[in-house]
Every structure is written in C-alpha cells, then in structure tokens.
Amino acid sequence: MKAGLLIIGDELTGGSVQDVNASFTARELDMIGWSVSAILLVGDDPPSIISGLDYLFSRSDVVIVSGGLGPTADDITTAAVAEGLGLPLETDEEVLAGLKERFHAFNIPWTENNAKQARFPRGAEVINNPAGTAAGFYVKTEKGAVVVVPGVPREVRRMIPEGVAPVLERDFAEERTAKARRTLKITGLSESRVDEIIAGIGPFPEISLGFYPHFPEQHLVVIARGRDAGEAAARLEDADKRIRRALGGHVYGVDGETLEKVVGGLLEERGLTLAVAESFTGGLIADRLTDIPGISRFLERGIVAYSNDAKVELLKVPADIIEKHGAVSRETAEYMARGVKTSSGVDLGLSTTGIAGPAGGSDEKPVGTVYIALAAPDGVFCRKLSLRWGRRGIKEIGAQTALDMARRYLTGGAVCDE
Template identity: 40%
Template sequence: MKAEIISTGTEILLGQIINTNSAYLSEKLAELGIDIYFQSTVGDNPKRLAFLLKQALKRSDIVITTGGLGPTVDDITLRTIANTFKRKLIFDKRILFHIKEHFRKRGVEMPPINIRQAYIPEGAVILENRQGTAPGFILEENRKFLIALPGPPSELKPMFEKEVIPFLKSKFGLKEVILTRTIKITGISESAVAEKIEDLLKLKPPLTLGINAHPHEVHLKITAKEKNKKMALVKITKLEKEIKKRLGNCIFGKDKENLEEVLGKLLVKNKKTIAVAESCTGGLIANRITDIPGSSRYFILGIVAYSNQEKIKLLRVPSEILEKYGAVSKEVAEIMAKNIRKIAETDIGIGVTGIAGPKGGSPKKPVGLVYIAISARDKTEVKEYHFLGNRLEIKLKTSQEALDLIRKYLMEK
C-alpha cells in the first residue's frame, strides 16, 4: 500500500509557515503499515495542483491533500479536486448546519462567504471537522483514494485520528505496522556516534537504523515493520539495548523527550534541588529548566550576573579573583557555582561564564571559550569548552552542555 502527501499553500512554498502536517501524517501512516514514497508542496494554483493530483493518482494508492478547503478565493483545493475527478459540487445542509453551529458557539454570526464550505464533491465520504468549519472528504476513483484534509493542524489531527484512520483500517484491513523509536544523544558528534554503530547502520528491512544530526544532538531512528505492534516492539527493544550498550550515558532520552524534561525527572527522582548563576547565557539555562511544568519542585533560584559588578555584589565573587583571572575563567565559574548553591541553599549549583561573541575575544580567550562549573556537597567540577558558531549558537551549545553536565552527575548517583 503506497501513499503520498500533497501540501497546498503558497505560504508554505515561501517559507512563511512551517509544514508540520506532512511529518505528522507520515508518522501516523507508517504506524498503519502504509509506505510513504512522495511528499509534495504546491502553491495556490489550480493548474499546478491538478497536474500534481493526476501524477500522484498514477503512482500511489492513497493521495492525501492538506489545506485549501477554506472559504476564500485562494482556497482552491476543493474545486480543483472536483474538476480533476469530474465530480459536481453538491450542497449539503448538514455541513451548513455544522458551520452555523460553530459560529453560534463563538457568539458571532456566520459570514455568508462560509456557505462555500457546505459544498462537497458528488459521491464523497464526508469527514467531520470537530475544531473548525472546513469538512474533509474522501473520494474513490478506480480503486484509488483521495483524502482531502484542512490545513490547520488543530483541525487536521483530530480529523485524521477520528475519521481517516478508522476508514483506512476498515477499507484495507490493515494489519501490518511500522513502528519507529528515536534515540537521542548529546555531547558527542555524529561521526563519533556513526563509528560506534557502523554495522547497525547497515541493517536492512524489516529492521533498520538511521542517523541524523540535529542542533546540539544526534538522533538515531529505529524502524521496524512487522505483522503487529507487539512483534515490532520486540525487535525495536532488542536493537535499542544494543545501542545503549555501545553509547552509554551519551544517550539522554528517546522519542519526544527533551534534555530539560529528562533532567527534571532525574532531579525529582534523586530529590535534588538546583540553582543557576549565568553570565554569557543570559538566563537561557534557567529558562530551559523552567520550561518544564512542575519545575518549581527542584528549581530554586536563577541569577544572571552579566557585569563584574553584579558578580561581586550578587554572587560574592572576590574582586581580586576577577582582576587576577578575568570574568571568563575556571576560577570565576567555580566560585559562581559554589556561591549560588550556598545562597539558594540547594543541592546543586551551576556557574557559567564565557564569550558568546561576536566581539570580546582575544588570542588567549577567543570567542566561544566557555567555562561551566557544577558544585554539589560531594563534588565540584569545572569544564572548559571551545564552541564554534554565532552568538545564539554558542549560547545554545553552552546551555545544552550545562544541562547535560547536571544529568550525568545525577546518573552517577
């Protein structure tokens, strides 16, 4: 069973919005055991969309379109599909009632232009829109299926899960599944990861392993195609164990987990609290930690001491240390970490100082030089880093290494 996705909208082509629908649909179709061979994006042009639809229906069993079902003149998907399939557009009272109800619940009158959305291609299966006004629909032609979905993700996702998935399972008796698991790694380069798992990257279907570099992380994607979910999970779990054996604590999480979420769970598990003293990152580390709901259980205090004066005043860094070693030094980072821990009375303190650039560097202390210190009752450690990139990239890399340093400390407990 082959499927492909056509995303419509000039705004996508111009990069004005990010197309998350294709990624979502590909993942869900893969879980159903349906192969995705093509993804396309086309602007709001009827001729180009019609051409693409005809091409897609020649090579795929299922074609899914997203977007272009709204009431405005640039919403051309509905009429283009009807013309391509040579189907009349039929007015449906039930759809109009649903649209009117949608506006009534919001306390506003339905604009007359929305009546356009009450028309559907003749013979189509209507897909209810529980979040918006544009209905989706399914058309069958010569044992090929076209599924038209609205563009907004908040409308597309519930429609696909509640309407389309049950239809596909019923229509095709889908049993085979494709499952994926993403293993997330940090603190090691893509090439270094590849060297450790080179043989595993050569695996062939039904079990494969892929590698992708992401900002400050490396992701490994395990994909298994099997008769049922249980069998696929057995294969995935076995390969995951082998990867963990080779990469150890460089692995911080999987699937949708992020580093700050994993760190938060470790802090809660170990009943530890933390405080952060930042300079070059400007509060980014504290921001990432507190992005996690419930972080008040472990995050106590964050201080951004950007100037030397505030390092002396707020973090009690001795002026003679600043004069002797400079603000960007392992000595200052260590004192920042120790003192923030004492001031906040936490289990762990983090001190960060560095040069994010683009100016401020020197031959001895170049842009990208960063010191990260961790202080706990049983350990104090300072690490020196030399990051490359622009100002924002250096700040992000610093925050990533700081969070990972705490994670690795907690894993030793």
C-alpha cells in the same frame, strides 16, 4: 502503497507561508507502511489542481489533497477535485445541520456561503474534522482515489492519523507489518560520532534508524517492524538496549522529554534544590529550566553575573582569584558554583564562564573557551570546553553541557567523563 500529496494555496507558491503538512503526512503514512511518491504544491487555481491530480494519479495509489476547504471565494479545492474526477457536487444534509448547529452554539450568525462546506463530490465519504469547521472527504473513482483535508496544520495533525489512516488501511489492505517507534535523545556527541558508534554495533534487522540533528543535541528515531505489535515492540526494546549500551550516558531521554524536563524530574525525585550562576550563557540555563511548570520548588535563583563586580559581590568570588586567573578560568567557575550554592542555601550550584565572542578572545584563551562547574555536597566538578561556533551556538552548547552535568550528577553517573 504509494500516496501523492497535493498541497494547495497561493501563500505556499508565493513563499509567504512554509508548508508543514506534507512532511507531517509523510511521517504518518510511513507509520502505516505507505510511502510518498511526490509532493506537489500549487496555487488556488482549478486548472493547476486538476492537472496536479492527474500527474499524481499516474504515480500513486491515492492522492491526499490539503488546503482550500474554507467558506470564502478563494477556497475552490472541493469544486476543482470534483471537476477533475468528473463528479457533480451534492449537499450532505447531516454535515449542513452540524455546521448550522455549531454556528448557533458559538453565537455566530449563519451566512449562506458557509453551506459550501457541506458540499462534496457524489459518492464521497465524509471525514470528520475534530479540530475545525471544514470536514474532509474520501472518494474512489476509476480515475483514482482522493482524500481531501483542510490546510490548517492543527487540523491536519488530527485528521491524518484519526480519519485518513484508518480509511487507507481499510481500503488498501496489503500484507501488513506492525511498527513501533521511539526517539532517543542524545547529548554530548556529534552526529558523525553517533553514526559511527551505531554503525559499529549493527546490523539491526527489521529496524530503521533515522538521524536528526537538533542543535545542540542529536535525535535518533528508531522504527521497529514486526508481524504484529508485540513483535515490533520487542524488537524496539532490544534495539533500544543495544544503542543505550553503546552510547553510554549520552542518551538523556526519549520522545517528548527535554533535557531541562529530565533535570527538573530528577531534582524532584531526589528532593534537591538548585541555583544557577551564569556568565556567558547569559540566562539561557535559567530560561530553559523555568519553562518547566513547578520548577520554582527546586530552582531557588539564577544570577547572570556578566560583570566582575557581580561575580565578586553576588557570588563571593575573591577579587584576587579573578585578578590572578581571569574571569574565564577554572578557578572562577568553581568559585561561582560554590558561591551561588552557599549564598542561596541550595544543594547544587551550577555555573558558566567563557568567551562567547566575537570579541574578547586571546591566543591563550580564544573565543569559545568556556568553563562549566557544578558544586555539589560531595565536591566541585568542572569541565573546560573549546567551542567553534558563533555566539548563540556557544551559549547553547554551554547551557546544554551545564544541564547535562547536573543530570549526570543526579543519576549517579560520572559528571566529567570526557
């Protein structure tokens, strides 16, 4: 089955607001086996809405309309859709009573323009809005079937899966396939390398794979199909196992997990504490770790040792080591990791030193030369990377690599296997 998406709002065609409802809706529809024929964005203007509906009817089983359901004068979607379908508008008394109740509960004075949100084309089925005031509706006529929802992304994210998908599945039943979905989060490999590895272990029957670069990591969305949920889930598990085997330790988590969340969880599990000494990453590792609630039990401190003085004074890096090998060197990185571990009395010390540019590079140590070290009870591990990115990119890969070294150590994997 095919859906056309009609997204309404002057702010969208004017470019001041970026639509996010279309891609969300397309992904949700994909989960129930629907595809999107076309996405059309027009302004708050009845003729555009009506001609847009006609255009989308000609290539879709259903048109899903989003936006323009508010109480103000420029919210004309319901009236335009009714006109396009040749249906009169009628007040739904139940919705009207609910609106008035809501206003009363929130102590907001009722004004008559709000009654507009209780008017729907004749024969429409109301679709409840669990996240806002404006209800949606569904109406099926000879001209075509239309679903209308508000434009507020927070409301759309609730109404499509909870209200719209069930209606479509009820009225447009076809040979159904169940789906199961998982996002594998991958770090330390380029998109093309992941692609190549996965291509080498295929084919994956009844599985769709989608690659989504999320710098500095890669997300691989695995969707498995089956005759029922059990079969889809079993196929997903099988694909997951094969992919993880091929990608080795590069899969750090799934779905909503972040690398810092995984590291925080592992510290908690192992009962270990961490401190961080950052030079070129400039606080980014600490910033990411401190996004995790409760991390204060495991993260003792962070030092942003930008100057050599700070490295000597706070991290006890011997001045002659910096003199001899340079602030950007394996030796300095290792002293920094040991220094922050010892001085803060924690189990693990993580350090970074490098040249983020654009200035500061040399022939011997060009911009992008970075060292990342982990001091643990059983030794010090250090990686050198040569990164070809801008300043922010170098910081982001540096922080990612440091967190991943901690993860690999905490899971008992090789810390520096590349």
